[in-house]
Amino acid sequence: MKKTVFLGTLAVAGLAASIASAQSTLEQVQGAGVLRCGSNEGLAGFAAPDANGVWSGFDVSLCRAIATAVLGDPQAVEFVPLTSQTRFTALAAGEVDVLVRNSTWTFSRDTDLGLDFQGVNYYDGQGFMVSTSLGVASATELDGATVCIQTGTTTELNLADFFRVNNMSYEPVPVATNAEGQQQYLAGACDVYTTDVSGLAASRATFENASEHVILPEIVSKEPLGPVVRHGDNLWGDIVYWTLHGLIAAEEYGITSANVRELASAPTDNPEINRMLGTEGELGAMIGLSNDWLVNVIAAVGNYGEIFEQNIGENTPVGLARGLNAQWTDGGLLYAPPFR
């Protein structure tokens, strides 16, 4: 009897849930006047707070871009810090509207977890960092090395695969966080530190003698990182997808935060630019936004290249080269579908 009552309550709750979620994410965000963006608790170059608590970073900029597209205000974002354990449940449960938190696009996450990845904002991959005194020039010479590795991540599995494929042995030194990994590596507890190359570069930049450490050329895994939304609300997914690719296309066509207002003031010679900036056609209206949405976005946060250079580019402490994250015209993987 009691069990039936309990199950009945659950069913009612579920029904109420399905009714409550009938409102689309776009309506919810516009009603609340603020975008809830699932973000990292802190990752060098990607998300970090300044002394006044204002967040900035590569991932943060994408959140601000989406907020500008939907609400017209880059500051109308509430950053919800999520750990790697809580991130997908928080998104699925509706605690955040979009997740931009260095999440690797994988098959099972896209399908089994009921999530949708909306493109890739950073192509990462796992690499190795060693001390130059080790005299190693390639990861294939690492036979018998001790390796500091974060437990419970995909990097652990990639590492095992890489060493098995190359017929080498290694001794893992498990660490819990990136901070711990850096300390262990510097203290000499391991010969090699392995994690995503962006993380290695950020760590190396903080070392006192950065030149004594080198990141080996081998990249042993594919880590496409991108924004994630809940499966099912396709309009919201489109907005996130096209905001990201609007930023990428803006770089391709040379639209920057400095010249976007000027380019948008009157139709230019390039019809693609005109369609993007709303001086021609009605592209914004097709995703439920104003036609000059991309103008506001680029004016507020800049194009993809500007965001990259500001947060993780070669002139920042993180100091990443564009590499795979260059435009397809420059030999990279960034390729925005046509705005048409």
Add this chain to the structure above:
Amino acid sequence: MSEAHAHSVAYVRDAMLPEQAPPPGETGALHWLRANLFSSIPNALLTLIALYFIWSLLAAILPWTLNGIWDAGSLSECREIRNARGIESAACWAVVNERWLQLIFGFYPTDDRLLASMFYSEGLAAAGGAEAVFGPGASSTDRIAFVGQMKAEIGNLAIFFFGYWRPLLALILLVVAVAPILYSSLPRKLLWFSLAFPFVAVFLLWGGTIWGPVLVAAGLVASLLIARVVAPAAGALIGMLAGIVAFLAIFLNPLPFLDLGLFPLLPNVKAVLDAAMPIGLPAIESADFGGFMLAIIIGTSGIVLSLPLGILLALGRQSSMPLIKWICVSFIEVIRGVPLIVWLFTASLLLNYFLPPGTDFDLLLRVIIMVTLFASAYIAEVVRGGLAALPKGQYEAADSLGLDYWKSMRLIVLPQALKISIPAIVNTFIGLFKDTTLVVFIGLRDPLGLTNAIRATGEWNGIYWELYIFVGLMFFVFCFFMSRYSMYLERKLATDRR
């Protein structure tokens, strides 16, 4: 007797001799050293080894600490200053200097309007006045730029005292509210303020209109009053039922199948009052709470709420009524049998699946509830130990006086049992306070989580010890105070046996 004695002895000295100086070598530092440190060859050896150990420890730590650099903008700047000074190792306290407000308050917003009008009036005038900067039409990007510039100019101390006046005031009032409970010499009337304090604190910390906390307090008082008024007329049971019905009508909808739009009363009345008289402070979301403030909020609410709950559970566990007994036993065993971190994950992840997505059940509130339940199970066991330590005669004495159950517990058993359990209770509280750092795993911004966030900035990436030492020191101060207080309480209540 004394006379006989006087006659049998030849000589009795009747004046006290003046005190003599002890023989040389038996006093002073030298004697102390010989007696305590160098009394034998092995002891002397041990002393020397210990001294060398202490010396090398201090030689490593002290220069690093005292040579610390307080004024720098980033870790690399710290290193440059250190190299310029020609020192080998130096702490980079500059990170604490820059970020201590963040470590204490998290991202709790400052009262920028107040700060601007008090310390930055020229800048405010130059920017076009308060309305142009903080008004509804102002651009948030401009406001953030303005606030950043203002804060850089007025310094952290002024921001601490005036920007964060709300949490500070709440903390001061907390001390006032707790004082009459801790020190019995204060006037008893202050206890009324202690009762009202939770509502005052919620209003100060979370803001919003004043009507939320006022109405919740009024609703609780009204439910109690109704029960009190009905009870003498219609009997205790009916009185209790009337109180429960009133409570349900005010806080929940007692007739879920019938949607009159009238119940629960509280939100409806609040909406009317909010519209008529919107008095209050700017609302602040729980997500902005962080740092040491978060630890104090979770810790104190957990401590205050878990003690009465734990006592009730301990009494329930000893109850002769099987239903109550088994409910209490299973609650205690289930809660105690599972680690706190699991309960926190339950609070943050599992509850979402049971609640409809629209429900805005505050994460901080969920955590406080979980922490309270967890601590109360431990308190229950501690108090049970105290109850078991009382001789059976005490219970029988209470019964023979003709006291009913609650009176015998309140007047005779509990005062003694609680006194015995004070060290263990405070021990549990200290543990609870430190356990609040576990909330970092569910994404709340506790001090340790903030050290991660601070390290994520380009300026401070790679800094560890300085931040952890600062956080550790803050926790130490609080826990040390608690343990000292428990010792004071023990001494004050030590009326028996010893």
